[in-house]
Amino acid sequence: xxxxxxxxxxxxxxxxxxxxxxxxxxxxxxxxxxxxxxxxxxxxxxxxxxxxxxxxxxxxxxxxxxxxxxxxxxxxxxxxxxxxxxxxxxxxxxxxxxxxxxxxxxxxxxxxxxxxxxxxxxxxxxxxxxxxxxxxxxxxxxxxxxxxxxxxxxxxxxxxxxxxxxxxxxxxxxxxxxxxxxxxxxxxxxxxxxxxxxxxxxxxxxxxxxxxxxxxxxxxxxxxxxxxxxxxxxxxxxxxxxxxxxxxxxxxxxxxxxxxxxxxxxxxxxxxxxxxxxxxxxxxxxxxxxxxxxxxxxxxxxxxxxxxxxxxxxxxxxxxxxxxxxxxxxxxxxxxxxxxxxxxxxxxxxxxxxxxxxxxxxxxxxxxxxxxxxxxxxxxxxxxxxxxxxxxxxxxxxxxxxxxxxxxxxxxxxxxxxxx
Numbered sequence: 177x178x179x180x181x182x183x184x185x186x187x188x189x190x191x192x193x194x195x196x197x198x199x200x201x202x203x204x205x206x207x208x209x210x211x212x213x214x215x216x217x218x219x220x221x222x223x224x225x226x227x228x229x230x231x232x233x234x235x236x237x238x239x240x241x242x243x244x245x246x247x248x249x250x251x252x253x254x255x256x257x258x259x260x261x262x263x264x265x266x267x268x269x270x271x272x273x274x275x276x277x278x279x280x281x282x283x284x285x286x287x288x289x290x291x292x293x294x295x296x297x298x299x300x301x302x303x304x305x306x307x308x309x310x311x312x313x314x315x316x317x318x319x320x321x322x323x324x325x326x327x328x329x330x331x332x333x334x335x336x337x338x339x340x341x342x343x344x345x346x347x348x349x350x351x352x353x354x355x356x357x358x359x360x361x362x363x364x365x366x367x368x369x370x371x372x373x374x375x376x377x378x379x380x381x382x383x384x385x386x387x388x389x390x391x392x393x394x395x396x397x398x399x400x401x402x403x404x405x406x407x408x409x410x411x412x413x414x415x416x417x418x419x420x421x422x423x424x425x426x427x428x429x430x431x432x433x434x435x436x437x438x439x440x441x442x443x444x445x446x447x448x449x450x451x452x453x454x455x456x457x458x459x460x461x462x463x464x465x466x467x468x469x470x471x472x473x474x475x476x477x478x479x480x481x482x483x484x485x486x487x488x489x490x491x492x493x494x495x496x497x498x499x500x501x502x503x504x505x506x507x508x509x510x511x512x513x514x515x516x517x518x519x520x521x522x523x524x525x526x527x528x529x530x531x532x533x534x535x536x537x538x539x540x541x542x543x544x545x546x547x548x549x550x551x552x553x554x555x556x557x558x559x560x561x562x563x564x565x566x567x568x569x570x571x572x573x574x575x576x577x578x579x580x581x582x583x584x585x586x587x588x589x590x591x592x593x594x595x596x
Contacts, residue, residue, distance in 0.1 A: 201596050204216075204593050204596060205588065205592070205593055205596060206519060206585055206588055206589075207519040207520070207521055207584065207588065208519060208520050208521065208546070208547060208550075208560070208584060208587065208588050209521050209546035209547070210515075210520055210521055210522045210542040210543060210544075210546065210547065210560070211521055211522060211523050211541070211542070211543065211546075212382060212409075212494055212495035212541060212542065212543020212544070212545060213354070213381075213382060213408075213409050213543075214408075214409070214521075214545075214546055215408060215409055215410065215411075215412050215545045215546050215549055216412065216546060216549045216550070216593050216594050216595060216596075217408065217412055217413065217414065217448075217595060218412050218413070218451070218452060218455055218594070218595070219594055219595035220448075220451050220455070221412070221413055221414050221448040221451065221452060221595075222595050224414075224444055224447045224448040224451060225414055225444050225445065225448050226444070227444055227447065229248075229249070229252070229443040229444040229446070229447045230442075230443070230444040232245070232246075232249055232443050233440045234246060234249040234253075234440055234441055234443050235434070235439055235440040235441075236434065237253070237430065237434070238250040238253050238254050249443050249446075252443065252446055252447045252450050253271060253272075253441075253443075253446050253450075255450045256269075256271040256446055256447075256449050256450035256453060257269045257270075257271055259450060259453035259454055259457070260418055260420060260449075260453055261420070262457070263388050263453055263456060263457050264387065264388065264394065264396060264403065264420050265394065265396055265397065266396055266403070266420035266421070267421065267422050267423040267426070268420065268421050268422070268423050268425070268426035268429070269418065269419070269420050270282075270418070270419040270421075270429055270430055270433050271416075271418055271441075271446055271449050271450075272433050272434060272438065272441040272446065273416060273417030273418065273419060273433060273438070274416060274417065274438060274441070274442060274445070275406065275415060275416060275417055276306060276379075276381050276404075276406040276417050277305075277306050278417065278433075278437055278438060279404050279406070279417030279418070279419055280306040280307070280314070280379060280404055280417075281306070281313075281314060281437060282419065282429065282432040282433045282436065282437050282438075283377055283402055283404060283419060283429065283432070284314055284317075284318060284348070285317075285432050285436060285437065286425075286428045286429050286431065286432025286433075286436065287348065287375060287402070287425065287428060287429075287432075288318065288347055288348060290317050290318065291317075291318065291319060292318055292319065292346075292347040292348070293318070293319045293320075293321060293344050293345065293346040293347055293348075294307075294308060294318050294319070294320050294321070294346055294347065294348045294349075294350060295320075295321050295322075295323060295337070295340060295341055295344065295346040295348070295349045295350065295374070296308050296320055296321075296322065296323075296349075296350040296351075296352075297322070297323060297324075297332075297350070297351065297352070297353060297356070298322040298323065298324045299526070300526045300527070300528060300529060300530050301324045301325045301356070301528045301529075302325065302353040302354065302355045302356030302528075303322075303352070303353060303354065303356075304352060304353065304354040304379065304381075305354075306379070307320070307350055307352065307379065308320030321340055321344045321346065322340070323336065323337035323340055324336065324528070324529075325356070325488075325528050327528065327529065329488065330357075330358075330487050330488030330489065330528065331358060331488065332356075332358075332360075334364050334368070337368060338368050338371070341368050341369075341371070341372045341374070342371070342372060345372050345373075345374075346372065346374045347374055347375065348374055348375045348376075348377055349365055349368060349369040349372075349374045349375070349376050349377070350377045350378075350379060351365045351376075351377075351378050351379070351395070352377075352378055352379030352380060352381065352404075353382065354381075354382060355487075355495065355497050355525050355526075355541050356488075357486070357487060357488050357490065357491040357492065357493060357495055357496055357497060358488055358491070358492045358493065359392055359393060359492040359493060360378075360393065360395075361393070362376075362378065362393060362395040362397075362398035362400060363398050365378075365395075365398075365400075366398055366399055366400070375401045375402070376395075376399075376400045376401050376402070377400065377401065377402040377403070377404065378395035378400050378402070378403045378404070379403075379404045379405070380395065380403060380404070380405045381404065381405050381406040381409060382409055382410065382493070382494065382495065383410055383493055383494065384405030384406065384407070384409065384410060384411050384418070385409065385410030385411035385412065385456060385461070385465060385468075385545070386410050386465050386468065386469065386493065386494065387405075388411060388453075388456040388457070388461070388465075389456065389461055389462040389464070389465030389466070390462065391462070391465045391466050391468075391469055392469075392493065396420060401421060401422055401425060402419065402420070402421045402422075402425065402429070403419075403420045403421070404417065404418065404419050404420070405417070405418050405420075406418070407448075407449050407452055409545065410465070410468065410494060410545045411452055411456055412452065412455075412456075412545075412549065413448060413449055413451075413452030413453075413456075414444075414445045414448035414449060414452070415445075416442070416445045416446075416448075416449055418449070419433070464548060464549070467548050467553065468494050468544050468545050468548045469493065469494065470553075470554070471544040471547065471548050471552065471553065471554070471556075471557050472491045472493065472494050472495065472496065472543065472544045473490070473491065474554045474557040474558070475496060475542075475544060475557040475560060475561055476490040476491050476496050477490075478557055478558050478560075478561030478562070479496070479498070479561045479564065479565065481561075482561060482562070482565040483503070484498055484503045484561075484564075484565055485498070485499040485502045485503045486498060486499070487499060487527055487528065487539065494543045494544055494545055495541060495542065495543035495544075496541070496542055496543065497525055497527060497539050497540070497541050498511075498539055498540050498541075498542070498564075499527055499538060499539050500538065500539055500540055500568060501532075501538040501539070502538075503568070504568040504569060506568060507524075507532055507536045507537065507538060508524030508525055508526075508532075508536070508537040508538060508539050508540045509524045509535060509536045509537070511524070511539075511540045511568055512524045512540055514567050514568060514570070514572060514577070515540070515564065515567055515568070517567075517577050517581065518563060518567050518577050518580040518581040518583075518584055519581050519584035519585060519588070520560070520563060520564065520567070520584060522540045522541060522542045523540065523541050524536075524537050524539070524540055524541075525537055525539045525540055525541035526538070526539065527539040542564075544557070547560070547591075549594060550588075550591035550592070550593060550594070551591050552587075552591055556587060556591075559583070559587055560587070563580050563583055563584060566580055567580050
């Protein structure tokens with residue numbers, strides 16, 4: 177967070193941007209962030225992102241840089257790598273990926289050849305764009321084949337997954353999700369991958385903080401070859417990526433990140449990642465992670481009581497997906513807009529085998545990392561569930577939405593946003 181003189185200087189030099197900054201700060205205070213991939217960064221992270229490390233170009237790796245003046249950049253990157261290895265019980269860590277997409281691209285390009293087959297979760301069943309969606313560049317470079325969930329339970333159909341693996345012989349099996357409300361038994365994936373001679377990769381970007389806190393399973397404990405995670409979301413760090421792998425893949429992964437895919441890392445981001453990893457190792461963060469899961473279960477239960485249909489019927493992690501068409505006769509875009517109007521920020525979301533297009537899908541996705549960061553608990557989850565259900569049942573009634581927005585504001589006014 178910038179100091180008062182710096183904010184004054186910004187207001188004088190670019191008032192249009194300053195007004196937008198003030199507006200975003202006010203929006204974050206008054207409204208409630210329920211998108212499960214968003215969170216409020218640690219105040220220390222905001223400080224480091226605006227620090228002198230922004231000025232330094234550090235192309236290369238510690239001890240092997242292309243420019244001089246690297247004493248302190250080497251120090252922070254080494255700290256980040258060692259903290260990541262300790263926190264996640266990893267043999268090797270690369271902390272340079274600029275975000276989640278290049279993080280995953282670096283793994284594919286470092287360990288595979290173009291045209292190789294990768295088995296990954298279907299996007300409409302909870303997978304992610306970076307897991308080879310046809311519109312992505314990786315989807316054009318590699319041959320992605322899909323596994324899905326069981327329509328009757330919403331859980332991953334491992335028998336069908338095994339059949340696809342046997343038929344296609346993938347070089348890499350990827351597990352990970354952006355909207356799957358359950359935990360994995362990573363040993364199941366390992367057994368399938370071992371059977372067909374494939375490498376294993378877990379993209380745990382959504383639940384990286386929960387794994388760091390040991391409240392959800394760690395794929396590295398199950399012998400996975402690679403684990404990737406973003407450093408924001410449930411970890412409350414900067415927007416960036418982290419690759420953890422077995423030592424035998426370290427050189428290939430590092431060379432794939434640099435010089436294969438990226439140039440110089442963003443050292444302000446690396447410094448913020450290092451501090452995030454330290455904070456994530458603290459007992460307070462473990463308490464936070466446990467509360468994230470407890471809040472998600474409480475929110476799911478409160479929605480179920482109100483006859484709101486959830487994909488898989490509930491959650492084992494930090495997120496939920498509401499089937500808004502079946503529950504309220506609204507597509508996800510309309511539901512997202514209605515909740516926006518009452519101060520609850522969610523995102524429209526496809527559901528398994530969704531008959532509707534991605535910009536007008538059948539559901540919305542929501543989660544509990546951000547409200548938990550603000551200090552909310554079980555009682556607040558009950559109120560959030562009530563506001564969601566009443567808003568989506570109101571059918572766009574302006575008077576009802578005005579009253580519901582006032583309830584949201586009453587709720588958020590009691591829980592400040594850290595760092596603002």
